[in-house]
Amino acid sequence: MKKVRVRFAPSPTGALHLGGVRTALYDYLFAKNQGGEFVLRIEDTDTARYVEGAEEYIMDSLEWCGIIPDESPKVGGPYAPYRQSERRDIYDRYKEQILKTDFAYLAFDTPEELDAIRKDFEARGDVFSYNYQTRQQLKNSISLSQDDVQKLLDANVPYVVRFKMPVDRTLNLQDIIRGNFSVNTNTLDDKVLIKNDGMPTYHFANVVDDFEMKISHVIRGEEWLPSMPLHVLLYEAMDWEAPEFAHLSLILKPEGKGKLSKRDGAKFGFPVFPMNFKDPESDEIWKGYKESGYFPEAFINMTALLGWTPANDKEIVSMDEMIAEFDLHKVHKAGARFDPQKAKWFNQE
Missing domain, CATH: 3.40.50.620 (HUPs)
Structure with a gap:
């Protein structure tokens, strides 16, 4: 066990x-x-x-x-x-590893280009999402030829690494507190894993660190429940065993x-x-239980x-x-x- x-x-x-x-x-x-x-x-x-x-x-x-x-x-x-902030070399190593799989790609779109696309979608009454429907029309290593990608890299054009969300897969997920639920990958976007400064986003760093530190159970707030499908797929992409999850209300x-x-x-x-x-x-002071006269045992009990x-x-x-x-x-x-x-x-x- x-x-x-x-x-x-x-x-x-x-x-x-x-x-x-x-x-x-x-x-x-x-x-x-x-x-x-x-x-x-x-x-x-x-x-x-x-x-x-x-x-x-x-x-x-x-x-x-x-x-x-x-x-x-x-x-x-x-x-x-x-x-x-002290684990950059670890993330760099795993960035190279995930880019060798079919679960990640380089995206060269500038923030200005993406803003313009969002506004264009809004003008048509739609909501833009960088996903399986749009990525083929955008500036990335899926839509561009290998030569074009290499030219952009040689010219030091900034890029991010995005997760390539699988098309039309039903994920059957299990949460210790929430029970079983399903998510279709077509409802999810291609999240950024590595920012254009080379630093990982929360999603990538979190999964890498949990794997490296041999975390068996991830217990966190329910605001992270929508991220669970991506995190489970990241474990799959890296060929790692996922931990068990429990999302608190x-x-x-x-x-x-x-x-x-x-x-x-x-x-x-x-x-x-x-x-x-x-x-x-x-310089605003936010009041604490300790200074308000509470015993730590009472605070923890509550x-x-x-x-x-x-x-x-x-x-x-x-x-x-x-x-x-x-x-x-x-x-x-x-x-x-x-x-x-x-x-x-x-x-x-």
Whole structure:
């Protein structure tokens, strides 16, 4: 039986939100319940949105919560480095590998050319998608001759690497929380895998890193569910065994409509972050549970129950009790409504 290895892979683009803490916690509880390992990986390839101090904040917050990684940028480990920005040579190697398959191609279209095509489609009442229907008419290594492609490469014309989505295939997918579902590949576009600066997009880096780090289960928010077909196909393209997937439902606003956001906390006077976070751009301070007088045990107890219920509907549970009992199959499909009054109740017990 394959060893259980999970990862929490946040981007350092701001403070660690309550939803992120819950994902990390469920990763940690599942790994410890299964005698496995919990990895912290920093996905910092989005340099435009990088926020100074965010990585340190994430690590400090997890430590305060008692969610201690077995491997991370801080403690190291056998699959280092654990920052994506330090793994460029690894991505370059796998870029060459996928380009030898029939699942990827070079695309030379400029952003301006693609914008013009989008506007043309909109004028006709259509929506443009770079996919199996349009790629043959665009500037890429599928539509161009080998000589023309080589001339563009020799002239150092910028290009991206796109995934070549198979035509009219039905993918039968399985999610531990969501169950079984099907997707037809004709509904999916040819996503960019490598940007024109040579850096991988989230999709490619994520799959490469999960393979390299021997991740057995990918536990993440439901906003990534639409990416699952592409990620499963990337594993197929590379001839790798895919991990198991579990997509967590949203944490909802107190009134139950829509995703809980930091603005809700500011508006209604409750924290949505584990610790205070000072925005380096605006100097705005976002309130945290630690500085608001909450015990980490109470905060984690409250967070764990936003989407999972222990046996006998027990509400006060220690970390050790959670580890002993946690089961991904018992995580709720429906969104969990956040109750600020309940948070206070946990802290008083």
